[in-house]
Structures are given as structure tokens and as C-alpha cells.
Amino acid sequence: IAGITQAPTSQILAAGRRMTLRCTQDMRHNAMYWYRQDLGLGLRLIHYSNTAGTTGKGEVPDGYSVSRANTDDFPLTLASAVPSQTSVYFCASSDAGGTYNEQFFGPGTRLTVL
Amino acid sequence: AQSVTQPDIHITVSEGASLELRCNYSYGATPYLFWYVQSPGQGLQLLLKYFSGDTLVQGIKGFEAEFKRSQSSFNLRKPSVHWSDAAEYFCAVVRPGAGSYQLTFGKGTKLSVIP
Numbered sequence: 001i002a003g004i005t006q007a008p009t010s011q012i013l014a015a016g017r018r019m020t021l022r023c024t025q026d027m028r029h030n031a032m033y034w035y036r037q038d039l040g041l042g043l044r045l046i047h048y049s050n051t052a053g054t055t056g057k058g059e060v061p062d063g064y065s066v067s068r069a070n071t072d073d074f075p076l077t078l079a080s081a082v083p084s085q086t087s088v089y090f091c092a093s094s095d096a097g098g099t100y101n102e103q104f105f106g107p108g109t110r111l112t113v114l
Numbered sequence: 115a116q117s118v119t120q121p122d123i124h125i126t127v128s129e130g131a132s133l134e135l136r137c138n139y140s141y142g143a144t145p146y147l148f149w150y151v152q153s154p155g156q157g158l159q160l161l162l163k164y165f166s167g168d169t170l171v172q173g174i175k176g177f178e179a180e181f182k183r184s185q186s187s188f189n190l191r192k193p194s195v196h197w198s199d200a201a202e203y204f205c206a207v208v209r210p211g212a213g214s215y216q217l218t219f220g221k222g223t224k225l226s227v228i229p
Contacts, residue, residue: 033216033217035219040123040221041221042204042219042220042221042222043158043204043217043219044219045216045217045218048216058216090157090158092158092217102148102160102163103160103217104160105150105157105158105159106157107156107157108156108157
């Protein structure tokens with residue numbers, strides 16, 4: 001069982017370019033999340049999806065978009081990358097309808113925008 | 115808005131010593147409470163969680179945490195630290211009934227272990 005996979009592992013990107021970070025889970029979880037992690041700030045929620053076909057904004061959504069066409073995939077798109085989007089991005093999923101709300105995290109994508 | 119405070123940015127302890135990492139939350143009702151650990155270059159792993167019931171919860175790797183409603187705290191403890199415990203620790207909360215089950219994280223406490 002792979003759990004959550006993220007791709008790419010790391011990426012260096014020129015400012016102004018478009019970039020999509022991929023996230024796939026094989027646990028059939030209905031909820032998925034994108035966080036960014038910055039030194040001294042912890043993890044902050046960018047966007048989330050409670051179920052396929054729905055998405056919502058988190059704490060820091062500006063400059064990012066998401067889609068949830070099916071249960072397993074939750075890509076995060078930077079339409080026009082800026083240097084302030086340099087960060088480590090984590091995807092997570094949870095069985096939000098279950099008894100417990102443990103979120104399982106992927107290994108992360110390290111993104112550098114120059 | 116709910117918030118999570120981890121007052122200690124960095125803690126250094128000797129191997130074999132006891133450990134307590136502090137976490138306070140700011141919210142009227144008792145949220146769901148979590149502690150995650152992140153080893154260098156890795157994702158986050160859940161150590162333990164509190165939803166209701168017994169206020170002392172046991173987790174993996176010998177960690178435990180105690181929920182104190184009067185202090186709005188959920189401190190993480192370990193009686194004897196091992197060198198492999200060096201990592202960053204995050205406290206997180208979810209407000210029950212919020213609908214979106216969003217985790218709000220503290221800023222983290224980095225633990226260094228001296229041999």
C-alpha cells in the first residue's frame with residue numbers, strides 16, 4: 001500500500017511559469033488537503049476537498065488552485081509562480097466521515113521559485 | 115479563530131532525560147487534538163490524538179500527552195528521550211462540527227538530543 005504519493009519530489013521553477021503538483025492516494029479517503037510548510041510558520045492549509053467534486057479555500061489560498069475530479073487525485077496548480085511560493089508542499093488525506101479524523105501525509109514536494 | 119501555540123521554538127535535551135513539549139490552544143470548545151512528528155526531510159507522522167474520554171493518551175514511540183481543559187493545554191511527554199527522537203514536533207487541532215475537518219497547526223518545536 002503506497003498511501004499518498006506526491007510528484008515531483010523537488011522542482012526549481014522560473015517565476016511566471018505554471019506548475020502543477022500532483023497528489024494521489026490509494027486509501028479511498030474522501031477528504032484531501034494541501035499544506036505549505038515554511039520555516040518558523042509551521043504548516044498552513046492552502047486548499048481542501050471534503051469529497052470528489054468539491055473544493056474549499058484554506059488559510060493561504062491566493063495564487064493556488066485545485067481540482068478534485070475523482071477520489072484519488074488532488075492536483076495543486078500555481079498559475080504563475082512567484083518567489084514567495086518557494087516552500088515545501090504537503091498533500092494529506094483523511095476519512096473525514098469516519099470516527100477518527102487522522103490525516104495521513106505525503107512525503108512532500110520541495111519547490112523553489114526563482 | 116482557533117489558534118495553536120507552541121511556546122518553545124527549539125528544545126535541547128540529553129539522551130535519557132525526560133521531555134515535555136508544550137501546546138496551548140485558543141478555542142471555546144474542546145477541539146480534537148493531535149501531535150505530529152516530522153523527521154528531517156520527511157513528511158508528518160501522527161504520534162497520538164485526543165478526541166474525548168481519558169485525558170492521558172498514549173501514542174507511538176513511547177510518547178504520551180495530557181489534555182488539561184482548565185489550561186487549554188495538550189502537552190507532549192516522554193520519560194526518557196532517545197537520540198532518534200530528534201525531530202520537529204507539531205501540535206494541531208481540529209474543531210469538531212466545523213464541517214471541513216481542517217487541521218490548524220502550531221509553528222512547531224524542534225527537538226535536539228545530546229548524546
